[in-house]
Amino acid sequence: MLKIGLVGVGGISGAHIPAWNAMEDTTLTAICDIRPERMEPYPEPHHYTSIDEMLEKEELDILDICLPTYLHVPTAVKAMKKGIHVLSEKPISLKEEDIELAYSTAKENNVCFMIAQVLRFWPEYELIKELYDSGKYGKLLSGYMGRLGSYPAWSWDNWMMDEKRSGLVPYDLHIHDLDFLVYAFGKPEASLKHRAKQPNQDYLTAVYEFPGFFVTTEASWYASAYPFGASYRFQFEDALVTYEKGECKIYENNGSIYSPTEQATGDTGSINLPKSDAYAEEIKYFKNCVLSGQFPDKVKAEELRTVVGLLNEF
Numbered sequence: 001m002l003k004i005g006l007v008g009v010g011g012i013s014g015a016h017i018p019a020w021n022a023m024e025d026t027t028l029t030a031i032c033d034i035r036p037e038r039m040e041p042y043p044e045p046h047h048y049t050s051i052d053e054m055l056e057k058e059e060l061d062i063l064d065i066c067l068p069t070y071l072h073v074p075t076a077v078k079a080m081k082k083g084i085h086v087l088s089e090k091p092i093s094l095k096e097e098d099i100e101l102a103y104s105t106a107k108e109n110n111v112c113f114m115i116a117q118v119l120r121f122w123p124e125y126e127l128i129k130e131l132y133d134s135g136k137y138g139k140l141l142s143g144y145m146g147r148l149g150s151y152p153a154w155s156w157d158n159w160m161m162d163e164k165r166s167g168l169v170p171y172d173l174h175i176h177d178l179d180f181l182v183y184a185f186g187k188p189e190a191s192l193k194h195r196a197k198q199p200n201q202d203y204l205t206a207v208y209e210f211p212g213f214f215v216t217t218e219a220s221w222y223a224s225a226y227p228f229g230a231s232y233r234f235q236f237e238d239a240l241v242t243y244e245k246g247e248c249k250i251y252e253n254n255g256s257i258y259s260p261t262e263q264a265t266g267d268t269g270s271i272n273l274p275k276s277d278a279y280a281e282e283i284k285y286f287k288n289c290v291l292s293g294q295f296p297d298k299v300k301a302e303e304l305r306t307v308v309g310l311l312n313e314f
Contacts (some may be wrong), residue, residue: 002026002287005058005084007051009033009042012089016064017042020279026287035156051075060084062290065284068156069172070165073098076113078313080105085112085192087241087286091175096308102302114286114296115304119180121285122278124248127260128234128241129184137252138181138237143215145177149228151201151221160165161200169202170311174219181217182297185210187306194314195308198223204314220277234269 004020006013009031020028031039032048039047048054054062055078063079065072065088073093076086086106092099092115106113119125132140152160152172160166181188188208196206201223208215220226231244240251251257289296 002061002064002092002290003029003059004064004225005030005031005032005054005060006045006066007054007065007215008068008071008089009035010066011154013066014172015112015277015279016066016283019283020064023226023287024134025291026062029060029298029302030054051078055082055084056080061288062087068149068159069094069167073102074308076102077105080109080111080113083109083111085286085290087114087283088117089116090179091115091167091171091311092304094164094171094312096305099301099304099308110178110287112290112294112296114289115138115299116277116279116286117176117179117183117281117299118282119176120183120298121281124243125180125232127178127248131234131236131241131247136145137239137241140213141237142213143216143232143234145180145217145232147177147219147230148226149173149220149222150224150226154179167311168197169204169219169221170314173205173221174217175307175311177217177219177232178206178310179207179303181215182303182306185215188310191310191313193314206314276287 002025004026006016006020006028018026020026028045030046030048031042032054033039034049036047036049042275043044046058054131065075065086067075069091072088075089092102093223102113117178155161160172166172190209191206193204193206201212201221203220203222205216205218208217229245232242232245234241238253242249242251249257249259285298286296
């Protein structure tokens with residue numbers, strides 16, 4: 001039974017904690033947050049307001065880091081030096097040099113380390129990589145990825161609106177889509193970026209060029225109460241694949257239109273996507289790597305370096 005510790009009981013922990021609790025071979029032993037009231041909904045794990053105290057008193061196998069961005073690598077290094085495997089929320093850091101520090105520390109202490117880039121585990125996004133790799137609908141011609149919403153006034157200490165601590169929209173929102181592009185297609189050959197940034201809002205758009213196709217992206221924290229939404233459109237030679245309002249659809253050039261869901265049955269030639277919780281899938285993947293003694297390579301250090309380097313150009 002793996003003993004799990006989680007630090008940072010903020011918004012994203014609401015996806016991580018249920019995933020750990022649902023697994024049969026893990027137990028969420030301890031949670032940590034400087035705000036005791038944030039831990040009250042979870043009475044079973046031991047509660048700490050100091051990460052140093054938690055690491056000192058608990059014998060943890062894995063630490064799950066759900067802290068603000070600027071605390072990811074310092075906390076990960078501290079845990080890995082104690083021989084604890086570390087799963088950390090994205091992004092790894094705002095600084096490229098932190099990538100080498102984190103991965104070298106993992107290697108020196110023979111532990112697993114992974115950044116939770118969740119789109120790599122999201123079935124509707126993995127579908128695009130599968131279609132691209134297989135050539136099922138011919139060559140990829142163009143793409144669009146969007147992640148739009150309003151500014152996060154709810155963050156603790158307003159840290160998300162502090163560029164030095166969060167990196168703002170490039171690192172909070174756009175990183176999801178850019179990371180997926182690098183994962184699926186490799187490093188872009190070129191990019192064209194534009195950004196409109198004010199104290200209370202941040203918007204960017206970027207076009208990334210790959211051999212034979214390009215992908216247009218946009219991300220925002222609008223000052224107005226614009227509802228959050230994530231979407232994509234990928235144009236292949238023989239089909240358009242979309243993900244809009246939470247629904248994936250494939251529009252084939254022959255006129256067929258269908259949703260690739262797990263309910264599809266029979267040998268119809270359609271693609272059946274499993275209904276799954278991507279956050280739970282990434283956590284399960286990391287846990288299995290720890291149990292098997294295999295370093296998690298679904299998220300590679302060189303890919304993170306590419307992403308951070310491109311984000312720092314905004």
